[in-house]
Amino acid sequence: MPARTSLTLRQQRLGAELRKLRERAGLTSTEAAALLGGPQSRISNIEAGRYAVSADRVRTMAHNYACADEAYAEALASMTGARARGWWDEYQDLLAPGLLDLAEMEHHATALRVAVVIHMPGLLQTAAHARAVMAESVPPLRPYEIEHRVSYRIKRQAVLYEGSPAPYAAIVHEAALRMGYGGRQVARGQLDALLAEGERDNVTVLVVPFGEASFPSSGQSITYAAGPVQQLDTVVLDTDHGCEFLDAEAQLERYRSVLDRMEARALSAEKSRDLIHRIARDI
The missing domain is CATH 1.10.260.40 (lambda repressor-like DNA-binding domains)
Structure with missing residues (x-):
């Protein structure tokens, strides 16, 4: 073979x-x-x-x-055999392998749990917001590189609505809601989109407000992808040098605990929506 x-x-x-x-x-x-x-x-x-x-x-x-x-x-x-081509293979020569692995992992996840402090969750970003964020990349991306990454990010979002979508929970710090990437119009459009996505049956958006005295986070985005059994769960950390994938038992347990503590300090889904509405209105 x-x-x-x-x-x-x-x-x-x-x-x-x-x-x-x-x-x-x-x-x-x-x-x-x-x-x-x-x-x-x-x-x-x-x-x-x-x-x-x-x-x-x-x-x-x-x-x-x-x-x-x-x-x-x-x-x-179930993980064996010849790998079926996914839509992400179209980007094989355009993006880093870690980004392709991220899309494949999301595709196979039975549930997704995300925590962000500064940026909006990737699967909930509008194209305009994503474009504005990527324009701040270091080193700078060329315009065509930005467009490749934006289209890739939007295609990833299909896991939220195609077929039988997996449950998706996003814990978002208030700081991310107020960053204002792209200016007033883009920022308001992003908040409106966040509210709309939160209406999906499989999507939950929880906000950690300013003033919460205790918050267990280093500031990096965390994605916890559940596998068919807990041993096959994966944590993804979004770092400046790319995606870092973790799957050791102790690491999985640690990040489950971190996400549990962050969620405990977040507002309810209803109160989170009210806060997002107020911020969008004030922009």
Whole structure:
């Protein structure tokens, strides 16, 4: 079987989870290969994500590793096979791989939870707001680069309304509502769009107001993408150098706690809407 020429985050994650299972079972890659009936290199390549693996083979490996969690094993099996092309592949030569991985992760998530302090959540941004934010990038983006990123960001938003959209919860600090990117007209349009998106059955917008004495955040945007089982959840941190993906158990637990604490300090959905209305009116 030919090796993959490029790896997605999802392919790498499957291999990493299979490696975790093997190591927890106390098996070397040579021992695991013997149980599977193949060379040691096969296990190494599967765990590195370099070779595709069938769902049945993943189930066999989970059995060999004494994995008693059937839901987890089936979730891993669902990640196998040839990857179907997604709309994000159109941007393969235009955007950094991390952005493509973000879109694929959102596509497969069973629920999304986001927290932002300065910027609006990407999936709730208008094109005009996104364009104004990207115009402030360092180093500066060329006009055509900005347009590529804006179109990509708008296409990502389809996860909120196409098919059976996953639940989406956004915790937004009041600071983000008042930043005013793009000027008065763009800022008001963004707030109106935020209110409209919050009307969707699957979307919840909660605002943390100024004056909240305790707020557990470093200021960076956080996305928590739920997988089919908790072991396959992923945290994405939006940094100046790109997307940082985290999936260690301790990291997932930490960010679940951070988001829980942020949500506890936010206004209710109804009071959040009232605050957004007041800010939009005053712009």
